[in-house]
Amino acid sequence: MLEIKTAKTRRGKRELEKRAPKLVESGKKTLILHGTKTSGVLNAVLTQIYQLKKESAVKYSRKNENIKPFESGGETSLEFFSLKTDCSIFVYGSHSKKRPDNLVIGRTYDHHIYDLVEVGVENFKPMESFTYDKKIAPKEGSKPLIAFIGEGFENVEELKHLKEVLLDLLRGEVVENLNLAGVDRAYVCSAVSPNRVFFTHCALRLKKSGTIVPRMELVEIGPSMDLVIRRHRLPNDGLRKEAMKISREKPKKKEKNVKKDVLQGKIGNIYVPDQKIGEMALPNKSKGVKRERREAKRKNQGDEHSKRRKEDA
Amino acid sequence: MATEEEKKQLQFDVDLGNLMVFDPHHNFSSYDSTSRVELVKECLSKGTELIQSIADSLFSLPSTEDIDGPLLNLPPPITKLPRQKHLPVPKPPTKWEAFSQKKGIQNRKKDKVVYDEQSGTWKRRFGYDRANDEEAIPIIEAKLTDDPTEDPFAKRRDDKKKRVEKNERNQLQNLKEAAKFGALPSHIQLAATALPITGTQAAPKKFTKDELGNVAGMAATATASGGKFDRKLPGEKAPQHKGKYRKFLPVVGQGTGIGSLEKEQTEKVLNKIMSKNSHDILNVSKAVTMHNVKREKKRKYDNKRNNSITDGKLKTQKKSFKKGDNKKGKETK
Numbered sequence: 001m002l003e004i005k006t007a008k009t010r011r012g013k014r015e016l017e018k019r020a021p022k023l024v025e026s027g028k029k030t031l032i033l034h035g036t037k038t039s040g041v042l043n044a045v046l047t048q049i050y051q052l053k054k055e056s057a058v059k060y061s062r063k064n065e066n067i068k069p070f071e072s073g074g075e076t077s078l079e080f081f082s083l084k085t086d087c088s089i090f091v092y093g094s095h096s097k098k099r100p101d102n103l104v105i106g107r108t109y110d111h112h113i114y115d116l117v118e119v120g121v122e123n124f125k126p127m128e129s130f131t132y133d134k135k136i137a138p139k140e141g142s143k144p145l146i147a148f149i150g151e152g153f154e155n156v157e158e159l160k161h162l163k164e165v166l167l168d169l170l171r172g173e174v175v176e177n178l179n180l181a182g183v184d185r186a187y188v189c190s191a192v193s194p195n196r197v198f199f200t201h202c203a204l205r206l207k208k209s210g211t212i213v214p215r216m217e218l219v220e221i222g223p224s225m226d227l228v229i230r231r232h233r234l235p236n237d238g239l240r241k242e243a244m245k246i247s248r249e250k251p252k253k254k255e256k257n258v259k260k261d262v263l264q265g266k267i268g269n270i271y272v273p274d275q276k277i278g279e280m281a282l283p284n285k286s287k288g289v290k291r292e293r294r295e296a297k298r299k300n301q302g303d304e305h306s307k308r309r310k311e312d313a
Numbered sequence: 314m315a316t317e318e319e320k321k322q323l324q325f326d327v328d329l330g331n332l333m334v335f336d337p338h339h340n341f342s343s344y345d346s347t348s349r350v351e352l353v354k355e356c357l358s359k360g361t362e363l364i365q366s367i368a369d370s371l372f373s374l375p376s377t378e379d380i381d382g383p384l385l386n387l388p389p390p391i392t393k394l395p396r397q398k399h400l401p402v403p404k405p406p407t408k409w410e411a412f413s414q415k416k417g418i419q420n421r422k423k424d425k426v427v428y429d430e431q432s433g434t435w436k437r438r439f440g441y442d443r444a445n446d447e448e449a450i451p452i453i454e455a456k457l458t459d460d461p462t463e464d465p466f467a468k469r470r471d472d473k474k475k476r477v478e479k480n481e482r483n484q485l486q487n488l489k490e491a492a493k494f495g496a497l498p499s500h501i502q503l504a505a506t507a508l509p510i511t512g513t514q515a516a517p518k519k520f521t522k523d524e525l526g527n528v529a530g531m532a533a534t535a536t537a538s539g540g541k542f543d544r545k546l547p548g549e550k551a552p553q554h555k556g557k558y559r560k561f562l563p564v565v566g567q568g569t570g571i572g573s574l575e576k577e578q579t580e581k582v583l584n585k586i587m588s589k590n591s592h593d594i595l596n597v598s599k600a601v602t603m604h605n606v607k608r609e610k611k612r613k614y615d616n617k618r619n620n621s622i623t624d625g626k627l628k629t630q631k632k633s634f635k636k637g638d639n640k641k642g643k644e645t646k
Contacts (some may be wrong), residue, residue, distance in 0.1 A: 002485060005502040013500045020499030021398040028397050088397035110399055123349070146333040147363040149356065154337040163335075168394050171331045180372065181382025183332075188360035193344035198356055204364070213372040216365045218357050235395070243395035 019086050023247045027173035028107075031087035033060035035067055035094035041124050042093040042101050048127055048223045049091055052201065055141035056172065058085045067092060069104050070231055075113050083111040089169055099230060105165050109243045115235045117158075117165050119197075119227040127201075127222040136203045136219060138185035143172055145186040145204070152191030158229045159191050166199075186218060192226075200224035325366050329374075330390025334367040402496040407487040448473065526550040 007013035050059045068074025092104040106116040206214040257269040326335040376385040429436040429444035436444035453465045529549040534540040
């Protein structure tokens, strides 16, 4: 026997529709969480990543005992969290003797682990340690420019993978229209050695150059850190093929109040709001329109009527 | 100079959709030999170059002026990244959709308001106070062919119920078909209910969380300490009525002897027991047989008396009968 279960409230229904698979996806949410043990450095790293991605991230602050992304069976609760928060990128921090200041960045497809990259954090410099003019501080949720430097990102397989994951993590929402005034931050990732990436976050200062294109100046505002590659796991080919699918057709937007007629062609309804003539203020009140006058006139008329009646009697 | 710059720009991979730029040719000098400050400086200077190149292509795109700033259209991203969820699956046609497709039936718009012949007014087609509502007809004319034992109103209600049920079944069938393709609407789930046991209609009762907690609490008191030193289970609740309800009546009652309240109470208890066990106290069949036996005995005795000759015998017999077994015992002594 099956029972049809539907959302009980309109709001709940909307929430479910938001989570439904879409033809064109706009951006991924990030889940930030940590294992049983984290170091002070890692705590700072996780909170600052959360601050960078505040508009599209969920941060868990409790310890998670049974999350071990690379081990089989250790991903179940991670996948559940991904389903619960509707996040498809996760940043998992853990700290152990074997792997100090460990950061696992991974992606999910259909709320199942897609790929994983494990990096160690070294030389971490938090945001607070940088001094700069607060006027140029980037606004929350602005679309960043991302620069990858170094041949390592092309030659070394781990770094190539890390580049893709970092791009997915940092790029934010996919947009069609961009406001140039909102371009105010940049991430710079450089592959300084075959297993090490220097990552930093910069604000942009636009200077006049005499042409339309301003001269860009990078001001380091942090956080900055070295990411040392540890383990990584690529998706298997079948899954990758499945996840890379894109639809040819574009989602149709419902056209409201427009009809098409064979003879007349396109007919549109235009809504004109009520003009509210009654409430309109008159430019000047002439004597005749004044209320006292009108009332006096009416009174006089009444008197005349009574007089007439008396005369009749 | 200009040619050199152009050359450099050609080296960069610019992905305007993601606002990403990648320089695959730059080679850093070995990590260990350079100092940290120098390394950061090198990265930033190189980064500035790259960001400048992306800005060049960005600011040269056609833009429209807006109050907030110049707006421009970004090209779609070049770098392919995996989706977060699968592509939405098209919904398979429902039975009716398939049928109408086959027959070429097309949907037509219907008016919201229709003429109601009963009241002679225009009413809404569906919903409360709708037009031509069969359910609202207060009198049904009887026909010769009608079954006199059948209530036409009940039949009408029944029919409606059956129609609704049938529609629900069809809907479920269509949803099941959609679920097979993974194309259920996002806000609908098909949940399995308990399997019906053959022979019984009602599904077994499900216990709520509260009820289970209460039961767990009751069970926990079944230890020597009454559950006092036991660890609580998650969701367990304290037993609702622990201890007895006892009411003590006033020691000094009204009137003499036991008070009227106490009397009332004892009477109540007695009555309760009596009423509960009245069938045990008065065993009707036993009483009837006893009565029968007694009558039989009496009749036998009367017959004997009529037949007997000696008076003395009769007298002794009568005495013994009257006084019971005691006398008889004496005689045997």
